[in-house]
Amino acid sequence: VGVFVRPIEKINSVIETYPKGIAGFRRYTELLDTEPDIADRAGAVTASGLKGDIKYRGVSFGYGDGKPVLRDIDLTIRAGETIAFVGPSGAGKTTICSLLPRFYEVSAGRISIDGIDIRDMTLASLRGQIGIVQQDVFLFGGSIRENIAYGRLGASDDAIADAARRAQLDGMISGLPAGYDTIIGERGVKLSGGQKQRLAIARMFLKNPPILILDEATSALDTETEREIQKSLAELAEGRTTLVIAHRLATIRGADRIVVVSESGVVEQGSHSELIRAGGIYRRLHDAQHLVSSR
Ligand code: ADP
Ligand code: MG
Numbered sequence: 001v002g003v004f005v006r007p008i009e010k011i012n013s014v015i016e017t018y019p020k021g022i023a024g025f026r027r028y029t030e031l032l033d034t035e036p037d038i039a040d041r042a043g044a045v046t047a048s049g050l051k052g053d054i055k056y057r058g059v060s061f062g063y064g065d066g067k068p069v070l071r072d073i074d075l076t077i078r079a080g081e082t083i084a085f086v087g088p089s090g091a092g093k094t095t096i097c098s099l100l101p102r103f104y105e106v107s108a109g110r111i112s113i114d115g116i117d118i119r120d121m122t123l124a125s126l127r128g129q130i131g132i133v134q135q136d137v138f139l140f141g142g143s144i145r146e147n148i149a150y151g152r153l154g155a156s157d158d159a160i161a162d163a164a165r166r167a168q169l170d171g172m173i174s175g176l177p178a179g180y181d182t183i184i185g186e187r188g189v190k191l192s193g194g195q196k197q198r199l200a201i202a203r204m205f206l207k208n209p210p211i212l213i214l215d216e217a218t219s220a221l222d223t224e225t226e227r228e229i230q231k232s233l234a235e236l237a238e239g240r241t242t243l244v245i246a247h248r249l250a251t252i253r254g255a256d257r258i259v260v261v262s263e264s265g266v267v268e269q270g271s272h273s274e275l276i277r278a279g280g281i282y283r284r285l286h287d288a289q290h291l292v293s294s295r
Helices: 023-031 093-098 123-128 144-149 157-166 170-174 193-207 223-237 249-254 272-278 281-287
Strands: 054-062 068-077 082-086 108-113 130-134 211-215 241-245 257-262 265-270
Touching: 068 093, 068 108, 068 265, 082 093, 082 249, 093 211, 093 241, 123 130, 130 193, 144 157, 144 193, 157 170, 157 193, 157 223, 193 223, 211 223, 223 249, 257 272, 257 281, 265 272, 265 281, 272 281
Parallel strands: 082 241, 082 257, 130 211, 211 241
Antiparallel strands: 054 068, 054 108, 257 265
C-alpha cells in the first residue's frame, strides 16, 4: 500500500477547524429539487425505498478550474452503515458527499446506490432519498409547523408533531406563545443554535430518507446542548446509511468505519480500533489529538 507516503506535517489535523457551508448544500435546502443545470436522462428511473448500498467506483472530479479534487476514488458503504470522513480542510470530504445527491457530476467513474447508477435516477427522486443536516439550517419566516413541514411538504399535523417529538423539539414548541403556529425568523421568535439544529433533525425524521449526510460542525453550541444534539443525530442515523463529515471525536470513535481523506485521496479506512492497531496516519493523528481533543 504505497499511499502512506504523504508527510504527516501536511495533515494539520484530523478535525477540520473551519467548516464552510456548502454552496450546493445550501442551494439544495433552499430550492429543494429545482436544479436547472442537471437534466434527467431519458428513461431515468424513480428512486424509492432504496436500501442505501453505496458504491463509488473510480470516481474522479474537479470543480472546473482544472484542478482535480478527487482522483479515482473507490468507496463501498453498506446499507445502514455509519461512515465518518476525517481529514484536513480541503482534502475533499465535502466534495465526496456532494457528489451523492448530484450537486456536481463525476468527471469519471460512477456512483451507484443499490447497484443503480445515480445518473440513471431522476434527480428529484434521488434527492428525495437523501437527507442532509448541516450547521447552516435554512429557516424561513413562517410558522414553526411550516418550517418543520419543509422536510416533507404536505405532511399531516400528526406527522409533524411526531417528528418534533423525536427531535426533542416538542418541549420547546409547547413553551412558545402560539405553539406550532408561532412565527419564527426575523419577524418572530428567534431560535437558538441548538433549536435550529433540532428543527433540521425534525425535518429529517419527517422526510425519513434511507441515506443521510451529516456535515458536522464545530458549531457554537455549548457542550451540554451539543451532547444532546449528538444523541438525537445518533437516533436519526439509526437504520440509515449515514455519511458524516466528522469533526467530533465522539462521532469518529462511534462510527462503523472511518475513512481518512487526504489530498492524495482515501488513504485509510477501518474502525477506530483497527486504524489504531494499523499504526498509520489515523494513529498518528490520534496520538497528536491532544492538541485538538477539546471537541
Ligand atoms: P473538505 O470538505 O475536506 O474540507 P472540500 O471538499 O470542501 O474539502 O474541498 C476540496 C477542494 O475543492 C479544496 O481544494 C477546495 O478549495 C475545492 N473546492 C471546494 N468547493 C469548491 C467549489 N465550489 N469550487 C471550486 N473549488 C472548490
Ligand atoms: Mg468540508
